[in-house]
Amino acid sequence: MTMSQYEQVYITDIAYGGDGVGRLADGNVVFVPYAAMGDLVEIMVTERKKLFCRGVINEIIEPSADRTTPKCRYYGKCGGCAYQHLNYEAEIDAKTKQFNDLIRRIGKFESFPEPELIFPSPLEYGYRNKIRLEPGERELAATGYFVPYGYYMRDNTTFFMVRSCPLAQEPLNALLPRAIRSDWGKQNAKRKKPYTLTLRVTTDGETSYYFGQAPLNMTWLRERLLDVEYRVPVGGFWQVNPPVAERLLEIAKAWTADLPVSELIDVYGGAGTFTMQIGQRFAKRALVESDIPAVEAADFTFQEAAMPVTLWKGTADEFLPADDGPLAEANLSETLLVLDPPRSGCQPSVLQALIDRPPKFILYVSCNVATLARDLKILCDHNLYKPTRSAIFDMFPKTAHFESMTLLERQ
Known part of the structure; x- marks a missing residue:
């Protein structure tokens, strides 16, 4: 079978990482992104290896009862989410x-x-208290340089701009355009290689952002878990x-x-x-x-x-x-x-x-x-x-x- 041929596959499992698992007609295991257990799908095989194959869905012939409608318009091309097509x-x-x-x-x-x-x-959705966005290619506009921020697709190479992320808490989505338009954001846009943009919100709703590495002189965050208050560096690890x-x-x-x-x-x-x-x-x-x-x-x-x-x-x-x-x-x-x-x-x-x-x-x-x-x-x-x-x-x-x-x- 050549790579351009199609084949029907029944999805019997979901592998760690999110891909659906099925078998081709020749018995080889095939991994299929964005499939649900119980799907009958028509796929195109995109890669063959010694122990397994990879494919992409061309058509969902019989959808699984586990399927639901993704909430993100970028789902399927963004490399971040794997299960928006599944009910919880x-x-x-x-x-x-x-x-x-x-x-x-x-x-x-x-x-x-x-x-x-x-x-x-x-x-x-709306649970993350921290997101980090990658910079795209800067553009020269009438008002100066502009840098779009977003994520990479599943190929980890292709960039796309986002205006909001459904996994992020709403204060972070509201903060995103303000951070980009800030003096710090404008200064970052002048760099030949702009820095990443990180947005954070504490349990008390206080928001902060930084470009690249968090400056050491930024005030510590006040976080709270089970009525215990912590101090956390703005650039430090904290559960999301x-x-x-x-x-x-x-x-x-x-x-x-x-x-x-x-x-x-x-x-x-x-x-x-x-x-x-x-x-x-x-x-x-x-x-x-x-x-x-x-x-x-x-x-x-x-x-x-x-x-x-x-x-x-x-x-x-x-x-x-x-x-x-x-x-x-x-x-x-x-x-x-x-x-x-x-x-x-x-x-x-x-x-x-x-x-x-x-x-x-x-x-x-x-x-x-x-x-x-x-x-x-x-x-x-x-x-x-x-x-x-x-x-x-x-x-x-x-x-x-x-x-x-x-x-x-x-x-």
Whole structure:
């Protein structure tokens, strides 16, 4: 079959990343973007590889009952969303199945605790408190240079301008044209290579924006989760969906409240979110974070709460393996370690440090189930750790991503 031929495919699954999964007439697996489980579609095969093929929908012959109308006019060409064509129940079901499948396929777990909580977002749209827009080609107008801002298509190359994003909270969409017309925006437009534009809104509704990297002299944001106030650098990490973040923290508090430990190490700790929420009962606390402005903000928050915390200003792969690091100084049988790494997961040296000096419990919070499964396989090899609890939190509705949390106990 040549690439220009069409073939009917029945969609039987939704893969991690959002593509529908079916089989061609010759039995080869094919991945199809924007398909729904139960669709009968006519596709054109666009790529053939040794183990799978890729295709695009030419016609939906019989639509799945899971389908709904996307709310974004850019959906299908924007690379950000994967599930606007699915009703929310189907999206949650797909993400739950993806979690279970990848834990078993990549992690090689024959048994794993089923997610005891699957928490959907209260809002499917309008939930994000932060968006970053890419600059397009600047244009010279009568009033000076103008730069359009937007996103890239699925090819990660083609730019298109946006005037609003349905995932963003409304104050951010209202702020976008004001930021572009601001003096700062006009100055950015004069650059041969304009900077990106980042928009933020706090839980109290205060908006801010910056071009490129956030200046260090910008006032810290005041954020609030579960009635705890934090200081957060304008350019620092903060969960984008506050109601889901609060539910995750509630479960983290519930899971750790009765653990027989007295020491806490918060790794990739950011502005101190987990330490502030679960750290009160611990006699000894440490936070490891490489973003120095975030550490300084966390220190301020801890001091305001009169909570002593030892701060390790540097990377996890620098401090955890060290003979004078937080693991070396801890009573490991009395220690809970929180891991909340970036999407790439933990560095090999961090995992090896945890194997060499294993704390009694690890609470692993992940935004990428593939790297989570990889890391858990390493930590649980030779029965060093056993997963005891898991939960899923849909922090990013309509996208391919979601958050999860797993509790491990040393055997």
